[in-house]
Amino acid sequence: MKAELIAKEKKTIHELDSLFKPKSIAIIGASTKDLSIGNVIIKNLVHYGYKGPIYPINPKEPEVRGIKAYPTIFDVPGEIDLAHIIIPSKFVPQMIEDCGKKGIKSVIINSAGFSEMGEEGMALQTAFLQKAKQYGVRVFGPNCQGIINSDPELKAYCDFTFTFPEPGSISIVALSGGVGAFIMQSVFDLGIGMRMYASNGNACDVSISDVVSYYGEDDGTKAIILYTEGFSNPKEFMDVAKVVARKKPILAMKAGRTEEGAKAAASHTGSLAGVDIATELIFEKTGMLTFNNEEEMCQTAMAFATQPYPKGNRVGIITNTGGPAVIATDELVSKGLQIPALSERAKNILKTTMLPEASINNPIDVVATGGGKHFRSALDVLMDEEGIDAVYINFVTAPFTDTDEVARQIVEVNKMKKKPIVCNFMTNMSMERYQQTAKIMKDGGVPCYAFPTTAAKALGALYKYHLVRSRNIGEAKLFSDINKKQAETILIEAKKEGKTFLSSKQVFNLLGAYKIPLADWRISDSPYDVAKAAREVGFPVVLKADSESLVHKSDMGGVVVNLKNMDEVLTAVEKMKNKFDMKDLKFLVQKFLPGGRELIGGVSAKQGLGHLLMFGIGGIYVEVLKDVAFKIAPVTEVEAKEMLSSIKTSKLLDGVRGEKGIHKESVVEIIQRLSQLVCDFPEIREMDLNPIMAFENNAMVVDARIKI
């Protein structure tokens, strides 16, 4: 599968070069009307300085914006790499065929009127896609903005937006054009250079996964900003993102995280959306950095564009003003960073280099009158300090300081790229003097923020990426002692019987086939058999009425626990027989397991993604606190352990108030076996393991429900 993936990537890269690095561009639907899309795109290409030939296609006009126009693409003398299509939707299928015939490799369909417009539009989309496949034309869009490549050798602005980014190392991909545009604008306003941009609207062919994969292979892209409202093929995205996120940071935001937001998303994209925890889990599993705040995401990108990643969480703070260091400390600590004490070595140096009123602890307060040499000495000390992984600076441009000199010193140290630096640069940008200082900082690649919390958040994100890269969840374990054939037989049988829910017997046998430990059980259909079963499993026992028409058996008196002898068992059987007058009534006899901690597990299938696994502590913990953890299958051992440790009440698993803790290893194994089971059988829709009883030395499933 990995080889396939790599092959797919290679193929994607090759094909998408015509989209992201077009050698020539045709605008089908070029218009002489100002402000029309067919005009703006040509204007933008020219304004941005596109290096290749531009071919306006217009049946009537001899030229558009002073550039020679052609009646059809077939009249264009040279080859066309990429074509914009800005004609009414009904003409698009034929046009794609023409593009194929002309040998055009990629098209950007700006026109709307497809899948977002109901059935008729969907039919058109299907029609042109078929033509595209037939001729090997890659389609970007429809109903989209386009792409931008800021490479100075190319300068392709294939888009009708109005921000003209400086070349740089951040690449952006956004499902929503509106959001993509303001992210690009924000990156521009922050003075961060941009590498590539893509906003693919309906995304009928070139997907967000394709774009992320392409950015991943692009040497000019140092970090990726991703905005989406969902994934049409989450599994594919996960496979791609897993590879890319190890190479470069992906800063990601998924809107529609509330029910109401998802509704709003559905109304404007027509499909993709849905409130799901799945996207968040995808982001986590693949190691993406997630944001709920697009302003913070853009600001953070500034640090990723210029800084190395810290190798640990220990921050040295240099400040020339008190309060902002307090604010920064609060935020850094909240993000898991530390502000450790400095070594004696460091303090001894600072004692000789700092002003007498300076504070030589961490934060190092160089005080407002501290100049370039004081900042420089503090920086040098922190860069040499073994116990420090990153540097945070508060730099207020005090009027009595040579602020340019301070900036030059910071820049010199920054250029060594030894440890990451972020700076809260507090100044009045309407004063020329400080504009100059700001320019030195910016040109020197120091990420400058106007607020301490914002700067601290950015450093927190750099650290988070260090954690993401260091985290190795490993591969999912494949247990070889399972009996896949048996499980398959059970599921085939259940399907043949037309069942939605497996019978108790099928449930226990299926779990048993994957060696998921079960409370010893027997299913019997006569009092005589029940007695035999009770003897076999050993007293005390639990008796459960078992019938397909009995769903909430415990609420209806269909469960009796702690039956201590044969008399009690037979009395209970008689009572149930009288109570439940069903033809298929059987009795489930299980070993009664008092004490122990009640846990729950669960599985649910997610369209296009596989299964989500759930774990939690049962009873009031799940009911009152909804204290559960989710992961996407396959779940590795590391992830299974994280499921146990990430719930709020995880301390209960270790034992509190003199109670013994539970045998976590057993639970971790149950989760992994469950993961293997559902990965082997995608037809399993839902599972509830409730309860799983956990003890000091083992854990076992007591009751379960499986839906196919």
Add this chain to the structure above:
Amino acid sequence: MKAELIAKEKKTIHELDSLFKPKSIAIIGASTKDLSIGNVIIKNLVHYGYKGPIYPINPKEPEVRGIKAYPTIFDVPGEIDLAHIIIPSKFVPQMIEDCGKKGIKSVIINSAGFSEMGEEGMALQTAFLQKAKQYGVRVFGPNCQGIINSDPELKAYCDFTFTFPEPGSISIVALSGGVGAFIMQSVFDLGIGMRMYASNGNACDVSISDVVSYYGEDDGTKAIILYTEGFSNPKEFMDVAKVVARKKPILAMKAGRTEEGAKAAASHTGSLAGVDIATELIFEKTGMLTFNNEEEMCQTAMAFATQPYPKGNRVGIITNTGGPAVIATDELVSKGLQIPALSERAKNILKTTMLPEASINNPIDVVATGGGKHFRSALDVLMDEEGIDAVYINFVTAPFTDTDEVARQIVEVNKMKKKPIVCNFMTNMSMERYQQTAKIMKDGGVPCYAFPTTAAKALGALYKYHLVRSRNIGEAKLFSDINKKQAETILIEAKKEGKTFLSSKQVFNLLGAYKIPLADWRISDSPYDVAKAAREVGFPVVLKADSESLVHKSDMGGVVVNLKNMDEVLTAVEKMKNKFDMKDLKFLVQKFLPGGRELIGGVSAKQGLGHLLMFGIGGIYVEVLKDVAFKIAPVTEVEAKEMLSSIKTSKLLDGVRGEKGIHKESVVEIIQRLSQLVCDFPEIREMDLNPIMAFENNAMVVDARIKI
């Protein structure tokens, strides 16, 4: 007390006019050296256009920055309202005396070298304060920046910072000059006008409370931004803030919220700091709007400067682009706002006024080609819609739209001030065309944000202020059936005995004096008395060994529960007698109360504030989840109810899984009686009520510990 408070306010206002509205200003320590504070302040006063006379005081120079200087203040011909003091700290006490003699009403001491510099500095501070009291001079600082008043009639820039704010309605007060300066800068950068500014450093006389009270009375101040790292007199602040926050919003941030942050704060202010939940509780009790992010606080201020407050949580969204509406919806909903469906009336109007491709649900998508008239119609509809309390707009400046016209329409509706409007204005400000649009929006008082989440957060804050103003916690109930005299006697007795912890008998009698319900109890010192006690309270009983030297009695076998008859009681007494060989050994006999829900209550005294009350569910809930709620005493009935409902596991109080809920009214009453008790007796340092057993029809304290 209220009358006192009002009187104090009136007095404060009168006195602080000389500080915030000075008719003339002397600069003691005026300097001819550029960049020195004694020079910069004069420069700033002149540059900002101060309307009154400026008197530089310098023993040697005939003039400073071209303004006639005087050797001493006594040489100044006219009256001096306010003096800056920028001379070495050791000369300050004498100078304050001189100021007093000259009749100067307020001084701003910019000089450092006082309480922040250890004992010697503290002595100087005490010395000048004594002189100030003697002559009735109000002192601002020392070790501070100063104040600014932007009133066009005054233009007092009594500060050495470098931001020159436009007049406006936001007033700022900050403990830290560094933070104050960048907040002011940010308010300036956001184009929000500022009214007054104050950063009071060591705050030895004029406190943050005084400033907030002054801003509260100032008609020109519409909202207040407050930054602090703690309060020297929290009780005073609380009394002031409670009054002011009802009149106008106070946007507040307290740094030092983490242990490390508090440490950083302590190192630069020398005092105030401390990790405490108290500040947060003060903010909550007084109805302030709290922030952990100073950037968000400043951005939010923009909406408060111009907009009315919503009367409910129902938002109408107008958008001309899809994605940003999704992001906004997510954030609005997270802040407790709703995006309700529109009425048929509204939809019918929109059907006729919108473009055919527009969406006439909520969000109303006027689409990118929608112009001024479409925005206007959507706005009019929402302003008339009964079910809508506020309007959120996404306005991207699409190149094919007359964006100025859209802006003009928004401004026209905004000027009616019918309902609050916030706007996510997405544009490229480097293009002249859009600068013009932005100017129309800004001049029209529309709060414009560059990101949907940011705009949504601002609207969320406006709504929160509506909630704050609507919330009436009422007055604390004073129970008249209590026996204060008895409680006093108990406490006097305990103090006489030199006790830190009250004896069991004292604890139960004290709680009993305030009619806090107790599990029926007797204290006996002989087996005979124990038997009698057990008969009186009725079986089953609990027996507890009671001795001052026995602290963790339950861990040591000093508690036996569920004794069902006399035999069991006497056996237990004998065992305990053998086990605990103490002279003062007594026996506490209590009614055994099985079942019920185990709750905990607590009290701790906070320096300068009074007491914090705590409530939670006992056992693992407090141990594992730390699920407790705090309030500052006196606690009203509303607040006591909030304590019960605000814990995460509050559902347990209602009963889950078939269990009966508890009698909340009884617990609410216990909390209120406890509050009255500790307010009556500030000498109580700590109380633990653990457990309080709560049942279906009542609740009672079973065990307690009281520290004085």
